[in-house]
Amino acid sequence: MRKGDETRARILQVAEAAVLAKGFGATSIEELITETGITKSGFFYHFHDKNELAKALLERYLENDNRIYDEIFGRAHELADDPLQAFLLGLKLLSEQLADLPNGHPGCLVAVMCVHERAFDRGIQEINRQAALAWRSRFRAMFTEIMDVYEPREPLDPDQLADMVSTVLEGGIVMSKALREPKSLPDQLLVLRAFVRMLFRGDSRSPNPDVDSRRL
Amino acid sequence: MRKGDETRARILQVAEAAVLAKGFGATSIEELITETGITKSGFFYHFHDKNELAKALLERYLENDNRIYDEIFGRAHELADDPLQAFLLGLKLLSEQLADLPNGHPGCLVAVMCVHERAFDRGIQEINRQAALAWRSRFRAMFTEIMDVYEPREPLDPDQLADMVSTVLEGGIVMSKALREPKSLPDQLLVLRAFVRMLFRGDSRSPNPDVDSRRL
DNA sequence: CGAAAACTGTACCGGCGGTACAGGAGGCTG
DNA sequence: CAGCCTCCTGTACCGCCGGTACAGTTTTCG
Known part of the structure; x- marks a missing residue:
């Protein structure tokens, strides 16, 4: 579906900037979801853990x-x-x-x-x-x-x-x-x-x- | 005192290897103290937070x-x-x-x-x-x-x-x-x-x- | 319309960084 | 020997974060 891909892309965009600025460990999921405007559940709908986020990133x-x-x-x-x-x-x-x-x-x-x-x-x-x-x-x-x-x-x-x-x-x-x-x-x-x-x-x-x- | 410096050096040695292998964020204080054989209180006696450890490292x-x-x-x-x-x-x-x-x-x-x-x-x-x-x-x-x-x-x-x-x-x-x-x-x-x-x-x-x- | 996709909300868990503080072992000094 | 200082140990606790579980809701699209 298109909507899901768009949200996913938005998460990745926010995450990339954060990771490049502070490193991966210092980038919290909570900060990513507040910045992208979704909930924690929404995040884990797209990436089942942080490792998968890293891979997609x-x-x-x-x-x-x-x-x-x-x-x-x-x-x-x-x-x-x-x-x-x-x-x-x-x-x-x-x-x-x-x-x-x-x-x-x-x-x-x-x-x-x-x-x-x-x-x-x-x-x-x-x-x-x-x-x-x-x-x-x-x-x-x-x-x-x-x-x-x-x-x-x-x-x-x-x-x-x-x-x-x-x-x-x-x-x-x-x-x-x-x-x-x-x-x-x-x-x-x-x-x-x-x-x-x-x-x-x-x-x-x-x-x-x-x-x-x-x-x- | 000599004893304190020695312990401190041992922490730094263990920490350096861990940080270079896994990065700073992925290196937990708990793992450092188990490997050096001291307690958490002992660690924070030498370094008052993780940032100070990074600096000394x-x-x-x-x-x-x-x-x-x-x-x-x-x-x-x-x-x-x-x-x-x-x-x-x-x-x-x-x-x-x-x-x-x-x-x-x-x-x-x-x-x-x-x-x-x-x-x-x-x-x-x-x-x-x-x-x-x-x-x-x-x-x-x-x-x-x-x-x-x-x-x-x-x-x-x-x-x-x-x-x-x-x-x-x-x-x-x-x-x-x-x-x-x-x-x-x-x-x-x-x-x-x-x-x-x-x-x-x-x-x-x-x-x-x-x-x-x-x-x- | 109906089903699947894309979420939200809530509650909870364990690990970790960090704080607080009391106390003890051991060595050095007066 | 007393007393102090350094160098720890032990215990208890806090809040943040990653992650799980799961039920319910909205949105999208065929």
Whole structure:
């Protein structure tokens, strides 16, 4: 039914903001129901316990997360034919989008679930792992595409390079929260961008190489 | 008194392991006292509430954290005169030490406190911020030392470079937990190491440049 | 209209963080 | 030896929260 889904979505929306702000344990069900305007019974009609809420929260978050990456890197691939240019543009667009958030990135639910780790069941741990693997394969695809055209200066594993993108995102979120400097996260992404550009193109002060001459 | 400090230390030790495994909210005081073999009253004699426990936990963690960095990069500076070599060696030693942990890195309390954020008072948030700033100044000192000798291929801010080390460490911890691959964290550190080497030394396939000829 | 979906209301349970307070063991000091 | 201080123990209690149970009510839709 539609009405039920709408209420459920409203709970998830309120819950996500609360969990990202205070952590999962510090978010009480009672506060969620007062904010969404339903009763406790209503809450447990939708989620039979807090663990199920966590699972739904994580799934919703990951859907949105993937949608954002699809959009940004899809647009980047439309604007640039060259895979390296597209990836570098994508990182830039992502950095800009993150810099535009007035209060900084609200936080990553994957990181939240990692920190709480054993407090959740294996189902959530597995979703988390699959999410990380999905990030890896997403960015690995970009790096192998780049490596078909450019030879890296250092022989780095595309899987590890791909993980580096997620690592900088997750670490950047943690650090910008610790530092209370929202700009830190987008800046770190740009540092990564500089590293990747350096890896495949070398010195930035030399003019851009003629890309097509190196294409297979 | 010595006896009190010893009990306090035992509580902190038990608490740290529990918090890193399950998060702060999921760690109950009752479980801590059964494991340390004291009573609830005994616990509240040492820490007047859970927030104070968190504070003491964080302070203890950061002391140890700083000691480890001092040791590793101190040794690296003993073994290598050149600041770049010393830094690269330090990253390698750190990576090896992290790879030797059988179950991977247990987790970073700074990240835990960041995730829980608003659940704690400003005192803890400030300690967290100071810790991140201390990491920044530690690694910035190394990068400015390196920049006195080597010119970077890309004009990167030493503060942002310094933050990159913390970012990769924090992100690597999150990612290796999400992936359930302990090796991921040390690997990411080595990727960062390759990036830094590339930034200051260029192509790894060319022979090592004569360092002294570039020294000021 | 009727059935299923989407709730509300009430009452209750146990665990947990936290308070209050009395008292006791053990060591140090005058 | 007395007395005090540190470092606890024991007991009793409070309120919040997650969760259960279940009966009843409204809303939605075929």
